[in-house]
Amino acid sequence: MWRYLAGRALQMLLSMLVVISIVFVLTRLSGNPVLLLLDVNATERDQEILTRHLGLDRPLPVQYVVYVKNIFVGDFGNSVLTRRPVTEHIWERLPATVELGFVAMAMSVLIGVPLGMYSAVRRGSVLDTCARVFAVLGQSMPAFWLGLMLILFFGVVLGVLPAGGRGDFRHLILPAFTLGYFTSAAILRLTRSAMLEVLGSDYIKFARLKGLHEQVVLWKHGLKNGLLPVVTFAVLLFVQFLGGAVVTETVFAWPGLGRLILESITTRDYPIVQAGVLVLSALYLTGNLLVDVLYGYLNPRIRHARA
């Protein structure tokens, strides 16, 4: 188990290093950052001073080491546009992204688990068919388009929900659903198959023979055992949301980290783009590691096999 975890952690660090390296290479390829930082009227002397100040006159490998070191101590430099530390910008936007991710996760579980469960119990019924259509569509629908159509219907035509921005809970409904639809479809299918397996088992038959109320059988005996994979899944989803944040936040003008990154691309504020991408990547990789740990913990086959 410990060896397995150590291996996973090492791999995550390697992945992070790869991301950092790619970002480093790409930004160095993009031209001279000095020209970007300085005024148009700057003299050559000014350029020289700034180049030395930023350490850009040193050999590339040295620059790379300094770059990596700065990242690990959390120094991402200053925004080109506002001159404020990049970390401040990131901290301002991160809560909105996390909030949206949590609500979307809750929503996809609340939609996916009950639907999946009843879909399994009433196999072949109209409800089952509807649930499966819902799931298949969820896999094929482009999220950004779904978001726009939701805005069109609920925001423009019906006028019952705000079309964008962050505010009270009503602002959360559409973006959270957009972000969570695909995953709720996934949860639905996962719950459905897990429940189908559980419902066929002997202990469910026995619980029914004992004369327990059907709801007790389903929720207490059935769901409890069918839920294990779903729980693991939910964590995984949250991680996924961080990655999908860029799209949903753009559609709904949600002031999160993803949108900050895209805005900064338009204004060519590279330090923010870099830092934003690295922070989201780190969260993403850490989340994936957590899932592996959780999976290993919950699944005895791994817990013992790799001990």
Added chain:
Amino acid sequence: MLARSRDLPWFPGAILALLVFTALFAAYLAPQSPTAGDITAKLIPPVWMERGDWEHPLGTDRFGRDVLSRTIYGSRISLLVSLIAIGVAGTFGTLLGLISGYRGGLTDAFLMRVTDIALSLPLILIAVVLVAVSEPSFGNVILIVALLLWPRFARQIRGETLGIKEQDFVALAVVAGRSSAWIISRHIFPNVMPTLLVISTLQVGYVILLEGTLSFLGVGVPPPAPAWGLMIADGRGFLATAWWISLFPGLAMLFTVLAVNLMGDWLRDHLDPKLRQLGGRAEVLELLAPRPATPVADGASSRDAAAAGAASLRRDT
């Protein structure tokens, strides 16, 4: 074992046939140019609405470009990106998978660690940086998509190879003194073909969604190309007044991806003998990896399979 005709995937098949036909004959089918606009004819609604006319059956966008023609030409971009990206990633990934699986040992260990890392990268974010420092281009889109896809092929083909190389005919070829390259190309590769076909089909829908997402974010196919993602983004500012700009390319995308996914599912159920053997388990695995996911081939243990499924899902957004 041929399927009976009622079991054939008529619905996805028809949509896909229509799509390919549209892409091939876009020049004859589209009533207008996809890129040339007429500024005097901007934001015309579809024909069934007031002010609509038959010249622009699905209306025009803010530059007066015909939405129907752009949607028709858009099918070309989606298909082209998927074909090239999957071709590149499939070739590279299959090659690595074959070598990794056949060689085993250190080569295998090394190649699979590289694959693991590649699988774990948040590539949408990397795509964003790539485009931030260069310019959006058709080539960049292909590059990013291919980067995202190759590990899936490598992993799957490696798993298949592991099983096939234990077979007697491979051992006999080794005894007969055939070279590794000969054995791989004559004995192993033909046997992984069905799996390769299934994985490729299952990826098409995913690639179309990914290209759409990148284009929508402005980091994909550059304007004024009639990419569906770009058209949807174009209509964003006109939702209240000209919803048709975003609606129709989105519908085209939805039906295309839906058809490809259904077709991929069908192919997996009917072509891949490994998965057919798995029987009931195949469904569980499919659930773990709901999107055009990798069918399970490793055969090593169900845990590997489930983890691979979960892993491929997590990579999907």
